[in-house]
Amino acid sequence: MRTFLLHLSLAATILAVRTFAQQPSSARQTEARPRARDLGLAFGLYEPGPKNAITDVPGVLVGQVTLIEGENVRTGVTAIRPHPGNLFQDKVAGAVFAYNAFGKLVGSTQVTELGQIETPIVLTNTLSVFDAASAVAHWTVAEPGNKNVPRSNALVGETNDGWLNDIRGFHVKVSDVLGAINQANDGPVAEGTVGAGTGTVAFGWKGGIGTSSRRLPAQGSGDMLANPDAKNDVGFTIGVLVQTNFGGRLTIAGFPIWKELQPQQTSSLEPPAPLNSADGSCMIVIATDAPLDARQLRRLAARAILGMARVGSTGSSGSGDYVIAFSTTNRIAQDATRTKPLALPSEDALSPLFEAAIDATEEAIVNSLLRATTVYGFEGHHADALPLARLRQLIRAR
Amino acid sequence: MRTFLLHLSLAATILAVRTFAQQPSSARQTEARPRARDLGLAFGLYEPGPKNAITDVPGVLVGQVTLIEGENVRTGVTAIRPHPGNLFQDKVAGAVFAYNAFGKLVGSTQVTELGQIETPIVLTNTLSVFDAASAVAHWTVAEPGNKNVPRSNALVGETNDGWLNDIRGFHVKVSDVLGAINQANDGPVAEGTVGAGTGTVAFGWKGGIGTSSRRLPAQGSGDMLANPDAKNDVGFTIGVLVQTNFGGRLTIAGFPIWKELQPQQTSSLEPPAPLNSADGSCMIVIATDAPLDARQLRRLAARAILGMARVGSTGSSGSGDYVIAFSTTNRIAQDATRTKPLALPSEDALSPLFEAAIDATEEAIVNSLLRATTVYGFEGHHADALPLARLRQLIRAR
């Protein structure tokens, strides 16, 4: 009955077309759902930043466009801007770790060759990834200061929302991508059924966008962790944003939820897949203000996979899992003959950053599930939100 | 004066809009220009196939759309279909070698992960690569037999034709890409100022599309080279297609042309770049009917770089050089649980294929230069065709 009522209430929201606000149209429901820390869950040693979001890394902006239209369109766009300036002229050091490259991450090879990211990072659905990359290229060309720029290495990732969304309809338009980029801001980040996570499914439940952050202590952890640019006694920050569409055995903060709680088919007529499937993918974006170079950022990116494992990934063949990492501090000016001098942390000094990235990835994935609301969509398919009452019960019983 | 006259004659052709024929609108001029073998040049030990083109590999199709419009549009699309059937349902083993990944090859990471190519390979200009990939995705979704297919790993490469073409105008449309794919056929392949080579520049001269092939002898080279599927006594075939937009010290069949013959500025008003620049890129596609797997195809692809070196590449940072290789014989059915049994050549047996690939790449690059015609384009820039009379003289004098 629960799902039926949710169905009705969602039916009301789907009258809303192309919502360009950072809050999804189903904001009221979303607000009602907790984040992991609201349930008393904690992940690892370090404390989150004030927003517990990727936007805790100074300068990082996020914008999202949610597309819920009629019965069949459940998709969207999430854009991450490494800084508010002209990214082509003032690139950031970046890296990609392709754990399972069964996915269409546009732009990764040049990022690996040059160690630079020169555009916003955009997430969307699998078949719209190319249109989104074209939008990024248009955006680059149109940016003030890029008058003669003849290229743009758009960096666009995706997961497949074809269960809930009419993915073959190519519903993401250039204007949607530009909307997400242009509205990007450094406020709290909407999670769950929003942006590129509008139609995704994880562990058989409704997945979506999630985020989390960590602030490393400046003291007691070695000089490397001290952030000379930060006010007060604060170390570097790591922020993570995920688009969850993968599966396995759902484990929340170490608790094996999958043993007690599994998504149900609501009707024998409904095709079961992918409710219990581990297929699907996960896109992970890591931002930091620590002054890492591209090689170190690739090492950092690789750690996020351990966070996926903690939540229960079983590494299925069809799960295209990529991690993108960038440093807001390590900038490369397009027209300079030399880069500004930069002191890198030693490799050993990276371990706390690695650990923080794993913890924040784990928490971001859990947030994406907790905040997501039940969605009915394409051809009547649906994905239930993780049932909160039962979940609280399981956590208390622990 | 020569260049001025060519300017006039080209001025006539640029009235022609979007030409969907495989022969460029400037066909008359193109026909008049020789291929390398017409000049008595030879490259390596093995003989070319009957067309001396990538289409000598049975089943491989090429289609090109040349966009010459007004004063500023000089670009186009070249599409290579590994076989005439449904590529998503009947994939080919494939690999990418990213020698210098300063370029936007869409689709390479999934090709590397799965060892499969599931779409036509499309070449175009740098800023249109995403629109072209979107077109490929649309084509995949629309193919008969792909009714429920929710994804498409479009494989689209590019070089930057921004010297001659208004690249910031995004002039390649979805219909242009579909046109190239749909008209693809197994006939001779137009070279020079055509398709994705319409606006490219190589070694300061007009570059473009070039192709060549090699047929390995079936006898005297070990059992591996015998092609059991071929009629008569013929071994496996290697075909190469290039889009040349790179530079260095032009060397033709071992002759250091660069010492005697260099492109000139026609006016002190004309910006010199990139006439003597080694920047720019080269896309190389290798087809074979030898039954290689993805790992072996990557090894084969890597050899093409040696062919670039022979023509004089100086490996500049800005030259984004990628090689794509596929086997028409090693097929992977989308819906099969197991692949058909396949016997691979031993690694040692690959050496003749490697040598043939280098030779064919060298010849294809030379063909792209010989067949290209002078082009005037964007903002009055031009690139001269390699002057034939002087070239013949230099070769005779050798």
Place this chain on the structure above:
Amino acid sequence: MRTFLLHLSLAATILAVRTFAQQPSSARQTEARPRARDLGLAFGLYEPGPKNAITDVPGVLVGQVTLIEGENVRTGVTAIRPHPGNLFQDKVAGAVFAYNAFGKLVGSTQVTELGQIETPIVLTNTLSVFDAASAVAHWTVAEPGNKNVPRSNALVGETNDGWLNDIRGFHVKVSDVLGAINQANDGPVAEGTVGAGTGTVAFGWKGGIGTSSRRLPAQGSGDMLANPDAKNDVGFTIGVLVQTNFGGRLTIAGFPIWKELQPQQTSSLEPPAPLNSADGSCMIVIATDAPLDARQLRRLAARAILGMARVGSTGSSGSGDYVIAFSTTNRIAQDATRTKPLALPSEDALSPLFEAAIDATEEAIVNSLLRATTVYGFEGHHADALPLARLRQLIRAR
């Protein structure tokens, strides 16, 4: 007091020199300690093979030499032979996944290029890895049938046992490595403080060698899983062997042991490191009789990292984590011009193998900890065995 008594009993065993038996000299203690399944723990969906060891994969042999000498030598060798025959003449398809390549895996680049393993896989300590590789080369050259063989791509991995072992003494000799290779057999595999695990430390506890296996069901899982070579109705087998020397937050079968149970310093004089350090490394070897090619084996190898994560890896910079995978069914004869025809599983069909590899890796790591006995060694350092009584308590209380 416990550790003191153990110290005394170990003091007795260390009179034993170079033990060439597969059972360590401290066999009595080892026998007394349980494997994970003896504690009622289970990992994942699939059942282990009869030995729950890498030797459940038909043909795979393991041999170990344990070096416990005087006060300071605590090291050894573990050798895995993919099949009992001449490996150079009859190679197996193989792959390496370098998750964190801060480690000295000799031989990986050629394995990646050719997709072949042509020697036993040997594990030892960090500084002895080169001497062990030399021993493998000598072994290859001396093998009957290799009369003119002029090369050997020895594949030798390591972790750093310098806390308990006088690693700078280079105590592993050629004869030790040959001993491990030559005594290799397909029986049960000794775990814990044995072979290459004699001096390793994991999660601050004594780590070592661990193993586990999975047999995939032949029915109900699609044709791919059926093993046509197996008697009865059995599917393919996956076997895993680990050398554990890494750290993080110890988690056993989902239970966060690290919260309740942490290794103690026995004296304020003892240097604390690495008892609570996450540094150190993990070597993982995966065998299967499923007919995978090198690319697929690399995908399989990558999944083992998820197993490390489940046990609590925090991915520290210094943890050099490599996975080696091979297929006993996919053979490459040295002198053949073509390989035997082979049908590969489809990529989708790999998912059950991936899941089994993760589960078996998790269980192998836990076995390495459970079976390991307390060791005192180099400069009086020690590492305690995981205390069983307390562990049983924690598991029961769950």
Place this chain on the structure above:
Amino acid sequence: MRTFLLHLSLAATILAVRTFAQQPSSARQTEARPRARDLGLAFGLYEPGPKNAITDVPGVLVGQVTLIEGENVRTGVTAIRPHPGNLFQDKVAGAVFAYNAFGKLVGSTQVTELGQIETPIVLTNTLSVFDAASAVAHWTVAEPGNKNVPRSNALVGETNDGWLNDIRGFHVKVSDVLGAINQANDGPVAEGTVGAGTGTVAFGWKGGIGTSSRRLPAQGSGDMLANPDAKNDVGFTIGVLVQTNFGGRLTIAGFPIWKELQPQQTSSLEPPAPLNSADGSCMIVIATDAPLDARQLRRLAARAILGMARVGSTGSSGSGDYVIAFSTTNRIAQDATRTKPLALPSEDALSPLFEAAIDATEEAIVNSLLRATTVYGFEGHHADALPLARLRQLIRAR
């Protein structure tokens, strides 16, 4: 008759055992043979440094041990020290480019992960590579200042000298490797039949060690090329050292020698291979004082392959071609928490360095052939030195 006389004169020299001097025992003959520039040949735009050797890069040291013993031992060791200090404590930024990883380069994976080289780079024969790595590990452990160092990522490459050398005899001893490292100096570098090139064969002729360098102009090439640490007006330096054992179609400074001049069998009893074989390998080491990071060094390393192509490589499967590159300016202290601040050249500014590396590689390979003397060795096999009189004739006739 020529080769017979050379045979006699070499027969005299082979009484000399283990020669620890940087000049080979056959020094007199070697002195008589020219380097490429002595023949009036030039390669590329930039000028060599004063020694035209890798030792033109300030601080770089080379040491070689030549092993010519009895009838069958023709091998040796070449060691390159990036700087004279303690390399473990004061590492250099480094990278490996594995063009064709059919070869046993020990140490490359850690170099790639950490971007650091922490030992001398040693070259030797294929089967001795592991013993040489062990020697490097012993050397590291014994270095003053490394009292507690528990690891050493030895970086040791090889080519297969099994045609002229009794490679299966493992004749390179630890003391030979230590000898090469310890005698390393910054003087001129002996070329040809010396060190790790004592028994190698290239293009069917006697190959060996070769070297060359380039000094980039400080003026007129952009600020990047200016070396602030150099006296006078000198830019950065690139130095290359090669161990040639590969083949193809020998081309010297653009002249197709292979068409006119091919090695002969001296007797029908002599097995022909590998006199006309393209198999075998090439190891290339690039040093620079330009302040590149590991990613940029990998890009630089990749360019050397174009130099191999210019001399005629046909890229055979069996040619294991690796390039190692390091920067003497980009240092990483073992114990520092952060690196010293470093300004990197922009990617565009790398192009002159890339071109210089290609040119120097080409010249170093030619030097290795020109300076090599005829060698008779294992089982009576021989490799002729490139015949100088005929070569001069061919060059003059050009």
